[in-house]
Amino acid sequence: MYRIRLHGRGGQGIKTAGRILGEALFLEKYEVQDAPRYGAERRGAPIFSYVRAGKKPINERGIILHPGLVVVADETLIEIPAAGVFQGIAENTVFFICSNESSDFWRKRLGIDSQIITLSQSEEYDTALDFHYNSSVCVGAAGRLLGVISKESLKQAIEEELSVFEKTVIEKNIEISLKAYDELSSYEGIVKRGVGISADSYRRLNWVEPPFEGADISAPAIYDSGTSELALTGLWRTLRPVVNKELCALCWHLCGSFCPDSAIYLDEDGAPQIDYEHCKGCLICVMQCPRRAISVEAEHKKTKEAKGA
Amino acid sequence: MKRKLLTGNAAAAWGARLANVDYVPAFPITPQTEIIETLAGWFDEGALKGRFVTLDSEHSMVTAAASAAVTGVRVFSATSSQGLLYASEMLYAVSGYRVPWVLVNVSRGLSSPVTLEADHNDIFALRDSGFLQLHASTCQEALDMVLMAYQIAEDVRVRLPVIVNIDGFYLSFTREPVEIPDENKAREFIGEFDAHNISFRANVPLSHASAVLQGSIYSYFRYEHHLAAIQAISVFNESAEKFEKMFNRSYALIESYMADGADYVFIMIGSFATKAKEAVDMLREAGSLTGLLRLRMFRPFPEEEMKKLLKGKKAAAVIDQNLAPGKGGVIYTETAAALCNEKEAPFLISYIGGLGGRDITAEEFYEIEKEMRKAAETKKPPMARLLFSEAELEAVRKLQGIAGVEKKNEQRKN
Numbered sequence: 198m199y200r201i202r203l204h205g206r207g208g209q210g211i212k213t214a215g216r217i218l219g220e221a222l223f224l225e226k227y228e229v230q231d232a233p234r235y236g237a238e239r240r241g242a243p244i245f246s247y248v249r250a251g252k253k254p255i256n257e258r259g260i261i262l263h264p265g266l267v268v269v270a271d272e273t274l275i276e277i278p279a280a281g282v283f284q285g286i287a288e289n290t291v292f293f294i295c296s297n298e299s300s301d302f303w304r305k306r307l308g309i310d311s312q313i314i315t316l317s318q319s320e321e322y323d324t325a326l327d328f329h330y331n332s333s334v335c336v337g338a339a340g341r342l343l344g345v346i347s348k349e350s351l352k353q354a355i356e357e358e359l360s361v362f363e364k365t366v367i368e369k370n371i372e373i374s375l376k377a378y379d380e381l382s383s384y385e386g387i388v389k390r391g392v393g394i395s396a397d398s399y400r401r402l403n404w405v406e407p408p409f410e411g412a413d414i415s416a417p418a419i420y421d422s423g424t425s426e427l428a429l430t431g432l433w434r435t436l437r438p439v440v441n442k443e444l445c446a447l448c449w450h451l452c453g454s455f456c457p458d459s460a461i462y463l464d465e466d467g468a469p470q471i472d473y474e475h476c477k478g479c480l481i482c483v484m485q486c487p488r489r490a491i492s493v494e495a496e497h498k499k500t501k502e503a504k505g506a
Numbered sequence: 507m508k509r510k511l512l513t514g515n516a517a518a519a520w521g522a523r524l525a526n527v528d529y530v531p532a533f534p535i536t537p538q539t540e541i542i543e544t545l546a547g548w549f550d551e552g553a554l555k556g557r558f559v560t561l562d563s564e565h566s567m568v569t570a571a572a573s574a575a576v577t578g579v580r581v582f583s584a585t586s587s588q589g590l591l592y593a594s595e596m597l598y599a600v601s602g603y604r605v606p607w608v609l610v611n612v613s614r615g616l617s618s619p620v621t622l623e624a625d626h627n628d629i630f631a632l633r634d635s636g637f638l639q640l641h642a643s644t645c646q647e648a649l650d651m652v653l654m655a656y657q658i659a660e661d662v663r664v665r666l667p668v669i670v671n672i673d674g675f676y677l678s679f680t681r682e683p684v685e686i687p688d689e690n691k692a693r694e695f696i697g698e699f700d701a702h703n704i705s706f707r708a709n710v711p712l713s714h715a716s717a718v719l720q721g722s723i724y725s726y727f728r729y730e731h732h733l734a735a736i737q738a739i740s741v742f743n744e745s746a747e748k749f750e751k752m753f754n755r756s757y758a759l760i761e762s763y764m765a766d767g768a769d770y771v772f773i774m775i776g777s778f779a780t781k782a783k784e785a786v787d788m789l790r791e792a793g794s795l796t797g798l799l800r801l802r803m804f805r806p807f808p809e810e811e812m813k814k815l816l817k818g819k820k821a822a823a824v825i826d827q828n829l830a831p832g833k834g835g836v837i838y839t840e841t842a843a844a845l846c847n848e849k850e851a852p853f854l855i856s857y858i859g860g861l862g863g864r865d866i867t868a869e870e871f872y873e874i875e876k877e878m879r880k881a882a883e884t885k886k887p888p889m890a891r892l893l894f895s896e897a898e899l900e901a902v903r904k905l906q907g908i909a910g911v912e913k914k915n916e917q918r919k920n
Contacts (some may be wrong), residue, residue, distance in 0.1 A: 216511075216681065219511060219681060220511060223510075223511055223683065228683060229511060229681070229682070229683060230680060230681065230682050231511070231680070231681050232675070232679055232680035232681065233679060234675075255682070256780040256781065256783045256784040256787075257780075257781065257784050258676050258680070258777060258778065258780055258781050259676060259781075259865050260865065262867070393784060393787070393788050393868065394788065394868040394869065395788065395791075395792065396785070396788040396789045396791065396792040396794065396868075396872045396875070397791075397792045399868070399869050399872055400869060401869075401873070402867075402869050402870065402873060402895055403895055403896040403897075404873070404891065404893065404894060404895060404896075405894060405895060405896045405898075405899050406891070406892070406894075407892065407894060407899060407902075413911075413914075413915055414906070414911055414915070417618060417619040418909065418911075419908075419909040419910070420909060420910040420911060420913065420914035421908070421909060421910030421913065421914075424908055424909065424910075427908060
C-alpha cells in the first residue's frame with residue numbers, strides 16, 4: 198500500500214492536493230482513501246492531508262503513522278515540531294520538499310538518511326495567492342515519485358477536483374503540476390509500497406491505567422491565567438505586517454485597537470510594536486492604518502533574511 | 507451505477523437523494539454540516555424536488571421532521587453530538603408517533619471537555635430513545651444503510667424512525683470509493699412510500715401520539731413499540747437479501763470477518779472496525795485464529811445472532827468506543843447480558859478505546875489478542891482496560907503543568 202502524507206498550511210490547498218492525488222490514483226484503478234486533518238479550521242496553521250492507495254480495499258484508517266512519502270508544501274513548517282512533518286519517518290521514507298534549497302542542504306540540515314528531493318517554482322512568489330501553487334507542484338512531484346500515475350490521469354484529476362474554479366485557474370494548476378511531473382522524471386517510481394505491521398514482531402507497548410485522582414486534579418480546568426500566550430500563533434503567519442516608523446503618525450493606536458489578537462502594543466516612545474510570536478498575519482492592521490504606514494512582506498523571505506540565507 | 511470517491515457525509519447525502527426524500531429540515535453542526543450543504547445544493551439545482559427548510563435548533567428540526575412524517579411524506583435529517591442531545595427530548599417523543607423517517611448522526615464525542623472528534627457516547631445516549639440504530643463502517647455503507655433504513659422504517663411491521671450512524675472525521679471527512687446505485691434501481695429497491703394510515707390532512711383531522719393517563723394503556727403502547735423494534739431484525743434481513751440481489755453487496759446484522767472457526771474475536775462497531783480487519787489479516791499471517799464481529803445494527807440489539815456467532819469461542823474482546831461513567835463499555839455490557847445464560851460462552855474482556863477520536867493502533871490489537879489468549883489459558887480474564895499509554899499520560903501531565911493544577915492546590919494549602 199502507498200501511504201502518503203502532505204504537509205502545508207491552512208489555505209495553501211493541501212486538502213485539495215490530497216484529493217487530486219487520491220483521484221489520480223483512483224483513475225489508475227487503485228483503491229483509495231484520502232482525508233484532510235485540520236481540527237478547528239485556521240488559515241495559516243499547520244495542517245496535513247493523507248492518501249492511502251493499494252490494489253485491495255483499504256482497511257487502515259486515520260493518520261498515517263508510517264509514511265512512504267512525505268510531501269512538504271511549505272518549507273517553513275520543517276522547523277515547527279507541532280507540524281509533525283517527521284512523525285513516523287523511516288529510512289525508506291521519501292521526502293519531497295517544495296524549496297529552492299538543494300536536497301543536500303536539507304539532508305545536512307536535518308541530519309536524516311532519507312531520500313530528499315526538492316523542487317520549487319521557477320519564479321519567485323510574492324503573495325500568498327502565488328503560494329497556493331506550491332500544492333500543485335507537490336501534486337505533480339508526488340505523482341511522478343509514485344511512478345504509477347500517468348500525465349493524463351493527473352490532468353483529469355486536477356480538472357475534476359478544481360471543477361468549481363474558472364478555466365484559467367484550472368489550466369494554471371495543470372501547467373505547474375505537469376512541469377513538476379516532467380522535471381522529476383529521473384526519480385520516477387522511487388516511492389515503494391509499504392507493508393503492514395507484523396503481528397509477530399512489533400514494538401510492544403506500555404499501556405498504563407490512569408491513577409484515580411480527586412477532582413482538584415482531574416477536572417478539566419485551567420487555573421493559570423495567560424496560558425494562551427504559550428500558543429505561538431505567529432507560526433500560522435504567511436504574510437507579515439511591518440510598521441514603517443517614518444510613516445507612522447503615532448495616532449490613537451488604531452492598528453492595535455483593531456488587532457483581534459491584541460498582538461500590537463505601544464513601546465516607551467508610544468510607537469506601535471508587533472508581537473510576531475502571536476500575530477497571525479490577518480493584516481487587519483494594514484487595512485486600518487490611515488497613513489498606510491504598515492506594509493506586507495512574505496514570511497518565508499523574512500525568515501531567510503533573519504537566518505542570513 | 508458509478509463508482510467514485512466520496513466522503514462519508516457526501517455518501518449519506520446520496521442515500522437521501524436516492525431515497526427521493528420529500529422534506530429535509532436542517533441545522534448545521536460539525537462534523538455533519540457537509541450533509542445538509544450537499545442536500546441544499548441539490549434542492550437548489552432541482553435534483554431534489556421537495557422542501558429544504560432551515561430551523562432554529564436541532565430540537566425544532568426533529569419536531570419538524572416528525573411532524574412532516576406524520577403527514578405521510580418521506581423525511582430526512584442529520585445532526586451530530588451536542589445537536590443530537592439537544593434534540594433528545596423530541597427524539598424520545600417522536601419515536602412514539604410510530605411514523606418512519608431517517609436521521610443520520612455523525613458521531614462526535616460529547617462535552618465536557620469539548621471535542622470535535624468521534625466516539626459513540628452521543629449515539630449511545632439515544633440507545634433507549636426508541637429509534638432503531640444502524641452503524642456504518644465505510645463510506646459505502648453510509649449510503650447503503652440510509653437506503654435500507656427507509657425500507658426498514660417504512661415497513662408496517664416496524665414503522666419506527668431509524669438513526670444511521672457514521673463516525674466523524676474517520677468517515678465524515680474521509681473519501682473512499684463508493685458505488686452510487688443507479689437512480690431508478692434505487693427507487694425500485696426502496697419503493698414508493700406506502701404511508702398506510704399515516705395521512706394527516708387538515709380536512710380529515712386525527713390525533714397522533716395522544717395522552718394516556720393510565721399505566722396499563724401506556725404499557726401496551728410502549729411494549730408494542732418494543733415488539734416493533736424487535737421485528738426490525740427479520741425486516742433488516744429481508745431488506746438485506748433484496749439489497750444483495752439488486753446491488754450485489756451483502757449486509758448481515760453482525761458482520762463476521764474471519765470469525766467462523768476463529769478462537770478469538772474482536773467485537774466492535776463503526777469505522778474503527780475496519781482497522782480490526784487489517785489487524786485480523788496480520789494476526790492470521792502470524793498464525794493466530796482471530797476474527798472480528800462488527801455490529802451493523804445496535805437497536806434492536808441482535809442478541810440471538812450474537813449468541814450464535816460467539817458460541818464455542820475461547821475469548822472475545824469488546825472494544826467500546828464509548829464510556830458509561832460508573833459502569834464501563836456499553837457494548838460489553840449488552841454482550842455480557844446476551845451471554846449470561848449460555849453454556850459455551852467465551853471469556854469476555856472489556857476495552858475502552860478511541861474516545862474523542864483517539865486512534866487505536868495495529869500494535870494494540872495484537873496486544874489485545876495476547877490478552878485474549880492468556881485469558882483462555884489461565885481461565886481468568888483481565889480487568890477492563892482503557893487503551894492509554896504512558897506517553898499519553900505524560901502528555902496530560904505536561905498540560906496540567908501549564909494549566910497550573912499543582913500550583914493552585916499548593917496555594918490553597920498555604
